[in-house]
Structures are given as structure tokens and as C-alpha cells.
Amino acid sequence: MEFRQLQLFVAVAEELHFGRAAARVGMAQPPFSQQIRKLEAELGVELLTRTSRRVSLTSAGERLLDEARELLAKRREVITTVQRAARGETGTLRVGFAASSAFGVLPRIVLRFRSRFPEVSLELDDRERLDHGAALLAGELDLAIVRAPFRHDGVTVERLLRERFVLALPARHPRAREKVIALSSLASEPFILFPRRSAPGLHDTITTMCIGAGFSPRIHQEASSWPSVIGMVEAGLGLTIAPLSARALRPKGVVFRALRGASGWAELAVVFPGQRLSPAAAHFRAIAHEIGLTG
Structure with missing residues (x-):
């Protein structure tokens, strides 16, 4: 028994002609009539009563009509579900991100993705100690948004955007009124930064800039996320060098100032295993690049 035969049977059962x-x-x-005869022969029952004047359903035909309608509806549902999955419109997408990328561009990517693909279950993983490269290769993540530079064998890295570094300091700091502050003048200041394991590339970029300015930063406190780092700055525990997008946190007691002599860039990248991307992951990646282009 084939779906095509069921479609033909439903047609004659509804038309009765x-x-x-x-x-x-x-x-x-x-x-058409041959296919209906073939279906009856395969089932070993008579489905239709035929006379010169009319066609009617037998009791077996009435039962098959109900079942055939359900089967054909289920078939359409399965086809639609499979096709939507192939287009990346359904399913589950697992996205990892580093704490340092949790502000600025990432929320905008997530909001746009959810608006376009509301039936994709989006799982965000922000575990601080997660090795994103290993997680991608192990199939634990589909892709990740991380701070660059990022290197891991077998992982593709695509830059999304670059932004300048700024100095974040307490609003009551003696230098808070200065518009531009030389990086080299901060050697004696206590710094607040995230642990290197959270974003090694970004951490190294910041410390390398300081060393290039003639000093090694005196890290007074560490915090696992930028909101926590900025919160400590607001509390007067020190200052920090942060990507420009950190201003989106809008802390009342913190001011952001341009840095003179800060030659590095804060970069954000999308990473995924090899060249393999599921359809949903490909949509997320495309949206990430859209957002990255607009800054």
C-alpha cells in the first residue's frame, strides 16, 4: 500500500464518482480505477460498492477513509517538519560565549535570531571555565562567540568586529575629569581584571598594551564577568581597561575615558568546528556578521 494509492482512494471516497x-x-x-482495484487486492477487501448509478463506501472503506486521512495528514506534517529542520527553522542550537562578550553585540545577535527563528530552541552556555574549542569539537556546542585572538586546532575563527579600548575609572577618581588619559601614566594604579582563563586572548592584549606603555599592570582584584569588574570599579577598588562596548553597562558611578598610547584592539569572533555548520548555526553565524558590520 502506497501513499499515492491512499490519496486516490480518499479522492474517490469523497467524490463518490x-x-x-x-x-x-x-x-x-x-x-485511476486500476489503482483502486490494486489497493483492494492488496488489502484483500472491497472498499467501494459500484453500480451503474452510484458508488458507495463499504464498512471497510469507511474505516480506511478515516485512517487514510490521518496517515496523509501525518505524512504532510512529517514532510513539513523535516523540511523546516533542513532550513534551520526548528531544532536546538547550542551557543557558547565568554563572559567578556556578554555585553554589547551578543544580546543584539540573540534578539535578532529569536525574532527570525522563534521555533529554534536557543541554549546559551556561559560557563567560565569552559574550553570553547574542545566543546565545539566534542559536539557540546554548535558555535561560540568569543573574544579574539582565539586559536584552537580544528576550529574556524571569523572576526565579527574590532573596537577601541577605553579606561573605566570611578567617577570620584581625581582624574575622572580628564577627557584623554595616557596609558603610561597608570603604572601605579590598582587594576581590576578578569582571570586570564576566562578570555586569554583579551587578557594578553590588555597586559601587552600596558607592558608596551612601560609597566606591568598591578592587578588588585579579579572578577569573572565585566559587570562584576565594572561594579568593583564603581566601588572604588581600582580601574580597568575595557572594550568600548562596556559603556553599554551604564554604571552611574563609573566614567569611561579615551586612552592615549593604547595600540591594541578588542576583537570579537564567531568560532565553530571545522567547516561544519548546522542550518540553524549557519543562520546564527550570518546574523552575527550582520550585527558585526553595523557595530
Whole structure:
């Protein structure tokens, strides 16, 4: 028994006329009638009572009509579900991100992705100690948004955006009124930064800039996320060098100032295993690049 036979049977069962049913499905009547006879032979039952004046359903035909409608509806549902999954419109997408990328561009990517693909279950993983490269290769993540530079064998890295570094200091700091502050003048200041394991590339970029300015930063406190780092700055525990997008946190007691002599860039990247991307991951990646282009 084939789905096509069921479609033909439903047509004749609803029309109760072989000519109209054949026309409805775009077939000539003789092969249409042959398919119905073949279906009856395969089932070993009579589905239709035929006379010169009328066609009617037998009890077996009435039962098959109900079952056939359900099967055909389920078939359409399965086809639609599979096709939508192939287009990346359903399913689950697992995205990792470093704490240092949790502000600025990432929320905008997530909001746009959810608006376009509301039926994709989006799982965000912000575990501080997660090795994103290993997690991607192990299939624990589909892709990740991380701070660059980022290197891991077998992982593709695509830069999304670059932004300048700024100095974040307490609003009551003696130098808070200065518009531009030389990096080299901060050697004696206590710094607040995230642990290197959270974003090694970004951490190294910041410390390398300081060393280039003639000093090694005196890290007074560490915090695992930028909101925590900025919160400590607001509390007067020290100052920090942060990507420009950190201003989006809008802390009342913190001011952001341009840095003179800070030659590095804060970069954000999307990373994924090899060249393999699921359809949903490909959509997320495309949206990430859209957002990255607009800054």
C-alpha cells in the first residue's frame, strides 16, 4: 500500500464518482480505477460498492477513509517538519560565549535570531571555565562567540568586529575629569581584571598594551564577568581597561575615558568546528556578521 494509492482512494471516497475523482487528481479514469482495484487486492477487501448509478463506501472503506486521512495528514506534517529542520527553522542550537562578550553585540545577535527563528530552541552556555574549542569539537556546542585572538586546532575563527579600548575609572577618581588619559601614566594604579582563563586572548592584549606603555599592570582584584569588574570599579577598588562596548553597562558611578598610547584592539569572533555548520548555526553565524558590520 502506497501513499499515492491512499490519496486516490480518499479522492474517490469523497467524490463518490470515479470520473470526478480522476479529474481531481489529474489522471485518466482507467488507470485511476486500476489503482483502486490494486489497493483492494492488496488489502484483500472491497472498499467501494459500484453500480451503474452510484458508488458507495463499504464498512471497510469507511474505516480506511478515516485512517487514510490521518496517515496523509501525518505524512504532510512529517514532510513539513523535516523540511523546516533542513532550513534551520526548528531544532536546538547550542551557543557558547565568554563572559567578556556578554555585553554589547551578543544580546543584539540573540534578539535578532529569536525574532527570525522563534521555533529554534536557543541554549546559551556561559560557563567560565569552559574550553570553547574542545566543546565545539566534542559536539557540546554548535558555535561560540568569543573574544579574539582565539586559536584552537580544528576550529574556524571569523572576526565579527574590532573596537577601541577605553579606561573605566570611578567617577570620584581625581582624574575622572580628564577627557584623554595616557596609558603610561597608570603604572601605579590598582587594576581590576578578569582571570586570564576566562578570555586569554583579551587578557594578553590588555597586559601587552600596558607592558608596551612601560609597566606591568598591578592587578588588585579579579572578577569573572565585566559587570562584576565594572561594579568593583564603581566601588572604588581600582580601574580597568575595557572594550568600548562596556559603556553599554551604564554604571552611574563609573566614567569611561579615551586612552592615549593604547595600540591594541578588542576583537570579537564567531568560532565553530571545522567547516561544519548546522542550518540553524549557519543562520546564527550570518546574523552575527550582520550585527558585526553595523557595530
